[in-house]
Amino acid sequence: MKLRVYLESEGISLSEEIIEKLEKFADLLHEWNQIHNLTGAKSVAAIYDNIIDSLYPLTFIKVPATLLDVGTGAGFPGLVLAIALPQSEVVLAEPLKKRVSFLKYAAIDLGLKNVKVEAKRVEFVEHEPFEMISSRAVTNTRLLLDLTSKISDENTEYLFYKGSRVFDEVAQVEGDLSYDIIQKNQRNYLYIKKN
Template identity: 35%
Template sequence: MEEMTAEEGVAAGRIFGDRLELARRYVGHLATSGIERGLIGPREVPRLWNRHVLNCAVVAELIDHGAKVADVGSGAGLPGLCLAIARPDLYLTLIEPLERRVTWLEEVVMDLGLDNVEIIRSRAEAAVGKVECSVVTARAVSALNTLLPLTIPLLGGHGELLAIKGRSAAEEIDKAAKVIKKLGGVQTDVLIAGAEILAEPTTVVRVKVARR
């Protein structure tokens, strides 16, 4: 398993605290069975901590204590499992349509003994009304204008979407303006998570939703 750099070790310690060993074990799964089963590309191994796990885990600082979170298109557990490890007070529902990914997620959750995670094999649109959440997260699922109709309905008219994005975040918001309004978005922001912890902080688009 790829070891952390000194900088990554400091950041991981701050983010995961006394659950750092769980995070290490999770990265171990990513670097072995995650690659073997095609959830992570082999070239990503040297970047697992920095580009993936820490990048996702810092989003926890944007989520209220005790929140119920639905993670859409969980794949390799990014960001869902990172959040579940970093924040045992949160309750995560991982929504993933592909069986092989669901099986892998179930094995990892069982091995890590995470009791704040539920996994649902479903497309996001089919999970509407079946999941109770105040926050929806997503990473690398699709552009914002197509992501919004898949995620916002899960909130049942109240809550927020936290979408991990790159440098094109503001541009994506502009393109999705009509969709945001149509789906009940009342406030949209580009937030930076982990600014004091990571050399490359995480860009997050937050869309707050409220019934009119």
Template identity: 35%
Template sequence: MSLALPYLQMGLQQMQIELSAEQQQKLLDYVALLLKWNSTYNLTALRQEDQMLSHHVLDSLTLLPYLDGVAQLIDVGSGGGMPGIPTAICRPDIQITLLDSNSKKTSFLSQAVIELGLSNVKVITGRVEAVEGIEFDAITSRAFAELRDFVTLTSQLLRVDGRWLAMKGVHPYEEIAQLPEDVHVAQVDKLTVPSLEAERHMVIIQKGASA
């Protein structure tokens, strides 16, 4: 018997996240897809189910408390679908776009969306600069670029009153100092991910100079 479900449930309990049995199963199915396709598409350096659950699924779910009022979200440089796919499973009410320039990875993402039945997810293959004609309430990324590049390259995609939700490791003091003057950091929160020793921070950035 797989220990994945109790491992996931313990992590969700520690993070105070309540999900239905169907949502929990979809998160496990997503990890199974990562394991299945990883050797072909090079989606993650991790190879163990428990590591994928902590480093990818639970880590992605630290985004959930920051999605109040968000109807449209884009995950830039989504790679293997983190944080976009776990978020989409937990928040079917949010329309989520997964963007990546690597066609192998977006092939996996498209397949995962079909197999997991995620009707709230759209996959785009291409560079972020080429995306036009749509604005989002929030833009997130887990490993796309330094903050300055992240903000500059995606600025045209963010609503005036929207926010960037940058998922970072250690506190990015230097990156924050190099941000353009027409944006400001609203807050930086230290995050705790069960079974993950590494530091994690959420950097929330908004348009407009700081008051």
């Protein structure tokens, strides 16, 4: 099945050029994954599922000018969001060397001028406060908020891709959080908005 059909069924509308880049990314990741084992998504169809999962929040978030993705791994969601949001400056923080090599190669191969790969843990990233910080399957919400405190401010929004523990995690965060939890399939998207 073509990626466009998947996207349309989820209400995600992207230009032809962006869809082609996403398909090229899926082929590239599939090829690299057979040698370097970058992700559990072993088929192009499974990679498409991860792309849809990464992009679904575009149906409800405000598009940020700057985005940091914590622990990008094989590109979900950060690199996928960077492809879909060419006007946003996207920084990918990923400490594992083989994943960093893939992310850098993919960014060059896909001509993504809006992407910078930081080969380090998020607490060592230096940057002005980001408009949005995203993360998928890295650590718990409170720790993510702590680790990114130096590169966020009162205007920073967060988009965390979570599983079923999201409700317990939100309860453990002190202070007033203004947030929504958008549920889709087995995914909980935690969208923390500025107060």
